[in-house]
Ligand code: GLY
Ligand code: MN
C-alpha cells in the first residue's frame with residue numbers, strides 16, 4: 001500500500017471479519033411468475049414423451065458483453081425457460097424422464113468473500129439472491145451448485161450443439177398450454193396499452209422528440225409492465241415506414257405522414273406480443289394513404305379468415321398475397337398478369353411486400369424457428385398455436401416503379417391470433433384495423 005495502490009479488501013483480515021457480520025436477512029424469494037414452474041413440469045412431460053429415455057442438457061446462457069466488464073441485459077434462453085420456469089443467468093439444466101436437475105451459481109452472502117468481492121454474484125453488487133434450497137422449492141426440481149455440474153451425461157442431447165433437440169423443442173413449443181396462452185394475452189393487453197401511451201406522445205414527437213421519443217415511450221412502458229420490448233421496437237415515420245425493420249428510429253415524426261408502429265411487450269414470463277398498426281400522424285389519412293391502407297386491410301381480413309385448425313399454415317399467406325397482387329394489378333403496378341405474379345416463377349408483387357405474412361409467436365417473437373419445414377410451413381394449423389398475420393405494402397421513396405403519389409408510403413397491420421378448436425381468436429382485437437377506426441382510436445388517445 002505504500003506504493004500508492006488501493007488495497008485489495010479481501011486481503012485485509014480486519015475488513016473481511018468486519019464485513020462478514022452484522023447483517024439481517026433480506027427477502028430472497030426467487031420471484032417466479034405464478035404458474036411458471038407448473039407449466040415447465042408439463043413441458044418436461046411432453047419432452048419425455050417426444051424423446052423417451054433421452055437426457056437433454058440446456059443452458060440458460062450469459063449476457064453478451066457490451067464493453068470490457070459491462071454486459072447487455074441478460075435474457076434467458078427460451079428453451080431453458082420453457083423447461084424449467086427459471087430465468088437465472090449462467091444456469092444449466094439436465095432434463096430427462098420429466099425430471100430436471102438445475103445447476104445454479106451459488107449466491108455469495110455475508111461470510112463469503114464473494115459477498116463484497118464478486119461483482120457477478122456478490123449480494124452487495126447484485127442484490128439479495130435466493131439460496132439453492134429456495135430455488136429448488138420454487139421450481140419443484142433438484143437444484144445443485146454450478147461448480148458441481150459434471151458435464152453432460154453420456155448420450156445426452158445438448159441444445160448448444162444438437163440441432164435435433166432444438167428442433168424437437170421448437171416443434172413442442174408450437175402448441176401453447178393454457179398458462180402460456182394466459183401469458184400471451186397479458187403480453188398483447190399490455191402492448192395495446194403501450195400503443196395508447198405512444199399515441200399520447202405523438203404531439204411531443206412531432207414537436208421535436210421524433211421517432212426516438214416514441215420508441216423510448218413504448219420501451220419504458222414495456223419495461224415497467226413487463227420485462228421490456230420483446231424485440232427492437234419499430235417506429236417509422238413517413239419515408240421510414242416502408243423499411244421493414246426500421247429500428248434506427250433516428251428520424252423526425254412528420255406531420256401529414258403515416259406512422260408505422262411495430263411493438264410488443266415481453267411479459268415477466270418472457271412471452272412477447274408482436275403488433276403493428278399504421279396511424280396518420282396528424283390524425284387523418286390522405287386519399288393516397290387511405291388507398292394503400294385499405295388494400296392492406298383487405299389482405300389482412302382475407303388472411304385472418306384463413307386462420308383455423310386443419311387449414312394449411314400457409315393458407316393465410318396465400319390468401320393475403322392474392323389480395324395484394326390483385327390490388328397492385330388494378331393500380332397498374334404489376335408488369336405481368338395476376339396469375340403470373342402469383343406463380344412460383346413470378347412473385348413480382350413481392351417487390352412491395354418482401355417478407356412473409358406471419359409467423360408463430362411465443363417466448364420468441366419469431367417462435368419455433370428451429371422447426372422442420374414439415375412442422376412449420378408444411379404443417380396444418382392446430383388449436384393452441386399462436387401466430388401473427390401481418391400483411392403490408394411498402395412503397396419506398398426511391399422506387400421508380402411506384403407512382404409519385406404513393407412513394408414513401410408504408411403500411412402494415414399485424415395481429416396476434418390464437419388458433420382455437422373451431423377457428424381463431426384475435427388477441428389484439430382491441431386495436432382497430434380499418435383506416436377510420438384507427439383515426440378514431442388516434443383521437444381518443446392523443
Ligand atoms: N416485428 C417483427 C415482425 O413483425 O415479425
Ligand atoms: Mn411479426
Ligand code: MN
Nearest residue numbers: 262274275414
Ligand atoms: Mn411485428
